[in-house]
Amino acid sequence: DRCVGFFDGTDLFIARPGDGYQRACYCGHKHKHALKFQNVVTPDGLFLHLFGTWEGRRHGMTLYQESGIDEILPDFLVIDEDQYYLYEDAACMTYLWLEAASHMFLTHVQE
Numbered sequence: 001d002r003c004v005g006f007f008d009g010t011d012l013f014i015a016r017p018g019d020g021y022q023r024a025c026y027c028g029h030k031h032k033h034a035l036k037f038q039n040v041v042t043p044d045g046l047f048l049h050l051f052g053t054w055e056g057r058r059h060g061m062t063l064y065q066e067s068g069i070d071e072i073l074p075d076f077l078v079i080d081e082d083q084y085y086l087y088e089d090a091a092c093m094t095y096l097w098l099e100a101a102s103h104m105f106l107t108h109v110q111e
Helices: 060-067 069-076 101-110
Strands: 003-013 032-041 047-055 085-088 098-100
Touching: 003 047, 032 060, 047 060, 060 069
Parallel strands: 003 085, 085 098
Antiparallel strands: 003 032, 032 047
């Protein structure tokens, strides 16, 4: 009812990079070379925020912290004193403006 977008990280898989970038771009979690992006997409498919590219070895929370979006979202998602939020995967930290599926499910079950 108050979800206004989707927060996600995206891996763009690449062939083995040259010029010394092979180790930096290797994502051990996916076992592939990649470049990473962070994005916020509205339900109608528009990009609200896009941050990247970063090396594939970086964690999604590193991108979140480096993007500075944490300083923008709290005020941006309060409309008429109502707190709206972005839906994100359970791997990220949750705030009032970032909700994960497991946290939403538990909230609705307890009500």
